[in-house]
Amino acid sequence: xxxxxxxxxxxxxxxxxxxxxxxxxxxxxxxxxxxxxxxxxxxxxxxxxxxxxxxxxxxxxxxxxxxxxxxxxxxxxxxxxxxxxxxxxxxxxxxxxxxxxxxxxxxxxxxxxxxxxxxxxxxxxxxxxxxxxxxxxxxxxxxxxxxxxxxxxxxxxxxxxxxxxxxxxxxxxxxxxxxxxxxxxxxxxxxxxxxxxxxxxxxxxxxxxxxxxxxxxxxxxxxxxxxxxxxxxxxxxxxxxxxxxxxxxxxxxxxxxxxxxxxxxxxxxxxxxxxxxxxxxxxxxxxxxxxxxxxxxxxxxxxxxxxxxxxxxxxxxxxxxxxxxxxxxxxxxxxxxxxxxxxxxxxxxxxxxxxxxxxxxxxxxxxxxxxxxxxxxxxxxxxxxxxxxxxxxxxxxxxxxxxxxxxxxxxxxxxxxxxxxxxxxxxxxxxxxxxxxxxxxxxxxxxxxxxxxxxxxxxxxxxxxxxxxxxxx
Amino acid sequence: xxxxxxxxxxxxxxxxxxxxxxxxxxxxxxxxxxxxxxxxxxxxxxxxxxxxxxxxxxxxxxxxxxxxxxxxxxxxxxxxxxxxxxxxxxxxxxxxxxxxxxxxxxxxxxxxxxxxxxxxxxxxx
Numbered sequence: 001x002x003x004x005x006x007x008x009x010x011x012x013x014x015x016x017x018x019x020x021x022x023x024x025x026x027x028x029x030x031x032x033x034x035x036x037x038x039x040x041x042x043x044x045x046x047x048x049x050x051x052x053x054x055x056x057x058x059x060x061x062x063x064x065x066x067x068x069x070x071x072x073x074x075x076x077x078x079x080x081x082x083x084x085x086x087x088x089x090x091x092x093x094x095x096x097x098x099x100x101x102x103x104x105x106x107x108x109x110x111x112x113x114x115x116x117x118x119x120x121x122x123x124x125x126x127x128x129x130x131x132x133x134x135x136x137x138x139x140x141x142x143x144x145x146x147x148x149x150x151x152x153x154x155x156x157x158x159x160x161x162x163x164x165x166x167x168x169x170x171x172x173x174x175x176x177x178x179x180x181x182x183x184x185x186x187x188x189x190x191x192x193x194x195x196x197x198x199x200x201x202x203x204x205x206x207x208x209x210x211x212x213x214x215x216x217x218x219x220x221x222x223x224x225x226x227x228x229x230x231x232x233x234x235x236x237x238x239x240x241x242x243x244x245x246x247x248x249x250x251x252x253x254x255x256x257x258x259x260x261x262x263x264x265x266x267x268x269x270x271x272x273x274x275x276x277x278x279x280x281x282x283x284x285x286x287x288x289x290x291x292x293x294x295x296x297x298x299x300x301x302x303x304x305x306x307x308x309x310x311x312x313x314x315x316x317x318x319x320x321x322x323x324x325x326x327x328x329x330x331x332x333x334x335x336x337x338x339x340x341x342x343x344x345x346x347x348x349x350x351x352x353x354x355x356x357x358x359x360x361x362x363x364x365x366x367x368x369x370x371x372x373x374x375x376x377x378x379x380x381x382x383x384x385x386x387x388x389x390x391x392x393x394x395x396x397x398x399x400x401x402x403x404x405x406x407x408x409x410x411x412x413x414x415x416x417x418x419x420x421x422x423x424x425x426x427x428x429x430x431x432x433x434x435x436x437x438x439x440x441x442x443x444x445x446x447x448x449x450x451x452x453x454x455x456x457x458x459x460x461x462x463x464x465x466x467x468x469x470x471x472x473x
Numbered sequence: 474x475x476x477x478x479x480x481x482x483x484x485x486x487x488x489x490x491x492x493x494x495x496x497x498x499x500x501x502x503x504x505x506x507x508x509x510x511x512x513x514x515x516x517x518x519x520x521x522x523x524x525x526x527x528x529x530x531x532x533x534x535x536x537x538x539x540x541x542x543x544x545x546x547x548x549x550x551x552x553x554x555x556x557x558x559x560x561x562x563x564x565x566x567x568x569x570x571x572x573x574x575x576x577x578x579x580x581x582x583x584x585x586x587x588x589x590x591x592x593x594x595x596x597x598x
Contacts (some may be wrong), residue, residue, distance in 0.1 A: 281558060289558075289579045290487035293495055296583040300498075321580050 007158045018113035019102075023107050025050050025068055037116045039086030050112070053083045055090065071097040071110055083114070092118040106293050145242040146226075151235050153178050153196055165244045167214030178240065181211045183218065199225040199238055208245065220249045263441040270332075270376055277332035285324050292317040333379060340411075341375045342366060342402060349400060356390050358398050365403035374462045377442045378402075378411055381435050385413045388431050393417025393456060405461065409445065413458040419450045435460070475504070476503040477594035480521060482514035482540060483529040483556070492527065492556075495583045502590060509533075511540040519547040524594040527586075530557035530568065541571040551595035556586075 010018050010031050017034030019027055028050050030042035038045075038053065046050075058064070058081070068376035071077040074096045083093040092117040100108045138146050138159050145162035147155055154177055158170035166173075166181065173180075179192035186192070186209070199205040204226045211221040226239045295314035299307045322458035333346035342364045370378060382400065391396050395417030403410050432448060435458070439446035444462035479496055481504055483489045489507055496502045508523045509515035510532030518526055518540075526544055528537035541553045554575045555568045568576060575593055577586060 113588070284581070285558065286485045286488055290491045292580065293488075293491040295569055297491070297495060297498065300583075318580060 010358070015115070017112075018111055021050050021068075021110040021112055023098075023109050025064060025110075028109060034114065037085075037091070037114060038083075044086075047140065048064065052147050053114075055082055055084055058082075066439075067095075067097055068110060070098045077213075091116045093122045137466045143243070145240070147240055149178050149196075149225075149238040149240055151237055153192065153238075156237060157254055162242070165213075165219070165242060169296060172214075181242075183210055183212055186210075193222075195225055196238060199227045203227055211242070220246045225447040230322070259441050262437045266377070266380075266438055266441055267373070273331040277328045280324055280331075281328045285321055285328075288317050288321050288324070292321070330383075336375060336379055337372075340369055341378055344375075344379055345400060345402070348379070348383065349386065349398075352386055352390070353398060359396060361397075361399045363399070365401065366409065367404040368409075368464055370409045370462065371465050374442055374464060377444075377462055378439050379407055381438055381446070381458075381460055382411065382413065384431050384435050388458075389413070389417060389456070393419075395455065404464075408461050408463045410461045411459070414455065416455045419452045419456055420456050476501055477525060477590065478503055478521065479590060480504075480506040480508065480511055480514065480518055480523040480526040480551070480596075482508035482511070482517075482526065482532065482537075484509050484532040485529070486596045488529070492586070495586060496527075496590060499587055502587070502594075503558060511535045511537070511543075514540045515543040515547065518544040518551055522548050523551055525552050525554055525590050527554045527556050527590065528573075530555055536567075537573075538567045538571040541568065541573050545572050555595055570582045 013031060013033045013035055015033055016031075017037045018031045019034050020029040022028050029048050030040070030046055034045075035041060049064075051059050054064050062317050067077050067079060076096060079095045079097075081089045081093060081095075083095070084090060094117045096113045098111045098113075101112055102108050141159055143161055143166055144159075145165045146158040146159045150156050155174050158168070158174055163169055177192075179187050182192050194208065195205050195207060198275075204224060207221075207223045209221060209223075210218045211223070212218060222243045222245045224241045226241075228236045228239055230236045287335075292314050295310050295317065299310040299314065302310060315435045333344045333348065334346045346362045349360050349362055369375070386398065389395050393415045395415035398413065398415045400414075401412045409461045436446045439462060442462045444460060446458070446460035448456065448458050450456040481489060481492050481496070483492065486509070489509065493504045493507055497504050503543055506517035508517050509530050509559070513534075514526065514528060521528050526540075528540050528544075530537040532540075534540070537555050537557070544551050544553065549594055552575070553573045554577065555573045555581060557568075558579045575589055577589055
């Protein structure tokens with residue numbers, strides 16, 4: 001390339017200010033990039049001393065002269081710092097000053113290349129700030145222990161949540177191996193090391209189990225370990241996020257225990273009802289039947305008016321027998337044991353809805369008969385729901401549908417009554433709570449939808465076979 | 474007119490006794506045997522060959538259904554009247570399968586019991 005073409009290239013470069021200084025630091029040449037970056041036209045700036053580009057404080061400190069001295073002494077100088085444009089505004093400049101010598105080794109001047117890196121600097125500052133904010137966020141999170149392990153499993157960082165959950169201050173724990181958080185039996189079984197191996201092999205590991213606090217007490221932890229890699233794909237360490245799940249676990253256990261107890265209670269109640277039903281049926285009613293037959297015999301042998309009086313007694317006994325049979329049927333519907341659920345529910349609805357003057361229908365879409373335990377629960381909930389319709393809904397008709405859905409029995413009881421505001425029919429009402437507890441004890445669910453003026457829908461689902469060994473007698 | 478010879482079987486002693494008294498108080502009916510379970514009812518029916526056997530549906534030894542089947546085999550001339558605490562279809566179905574056609578629910582007036590026994594006895598006779 002000849003000198004002219006090279007000069008044209010330099011002249012035309014826009015992204016770099018490229019210009020020459022004489023040995024005294026006066027500007028000897030100027031290119032398009034220098035004009036763009038600094039705002040001076042060539043004729044304005046050539047012959048001026050290059051210190052015009054420096055802020056006053058740098059000039060006062062003798063920085064321009066010193067930079068030339070360094071360039072002379074070391075051949076070149078690189079600097080980053082604030083420089084001034086013609087209009088007085090500042091930009092962040094990357095500057096390279098090169099000392100230029102002729103063939104005889106005489107200093108001829110300096111070449112200066114200046115780049116405006118204000119934007120790059122701002123981006124770097126923004127990134128640093130964002131990283132700092134993120135670090136502060138992680139540091140201050142209270143609900144999660146978030147910390148780093150090095151590749152060997154030693155703790156490299158610590159946050160407020162870690163301190164709160166585990167009880168160690170950062171300075172106590174950083175540098176320690178993370179196995180201090182594991183119970184002795186887990187350490188003996190090699191669990192900490194194995195968890196890191198799994199995290200490396202699979203990228204991440206999630207575990208729930210007991211962990212130790214500084215004071216030796218245990219807490220139930222949910223732990224996620226993530227393997228962290230650098231840009232080259234080398235393992236950099238591990239991120240570890242630990243949550244204290246003790247309270248949730250206790251709450252879940254309490255709920256399970258409550259359901260188990262309700263299940264026992266419901267079962268004991270059914271056993272007791274059945275026993276009472278049999279006793280009333282086999283003892284009380286039989287005795288009263290015998291008494292009635294004797295009264296009839298007696299009436300036939302007595303003269304009036306005694307005969308009529310005894311006949312009256314017999315009628316009272318018959319009425320009492322009818323009432324007791326109704327009680328037996330409510331305590332333990334005989335249809336349920338002998339004809340299955342739909343028959344039992346139908347018989348019950350026929351009986352009560354008829355007496356209450358409610359139009360009623362039962363639709364049977366069952367494709368599988370529920371277990372006896374589930375059937376009695378369905379029956380009891382229907383009883384309760386119908387009794388609610390009677391007492392609260394002011395309805396004229398009620399419809400019950402039973403279907404087999406999702407390996408379970410789905411029952412919907414719809415009335416056209418007054419409904420309730422808020423969409424939940426008297427939440428807290430004892431009957432509703434009892435229905436829900438019965439459904440949940442049988443591992444199902446129950447929901448109530450109610451709109452004022454549009455009636456109420458009670459819907460519940462119970463699994464066909466409750467897989468609850470503790471409920472077996 | 475000869476007396477209708479009747480067997481009574483019920484595991485409840487109060488029912489058994491009063492039923493015997495109700496039937497015995499009729500001049501044309503004689504209770505010839507009283508049993509407390511199905512086995513006894515079968516044995517006594519075979520020995521006495523009654524015109525009518527009044528059988529409780531639920532009693533030890535297989536209940537009224539088994540007694541009815543055995544009595545039909547061992548004493549074919551005996552008519553069966555089932556006397557039950559249950560008014561539901563399953564109990565009735567079990568007895569119908571055993572060949573029983575007459576059925577009374579406990580608590581029915583004495584008059585109906587007597588009439589049912591007479592009706593069956595005449596058919597058998």
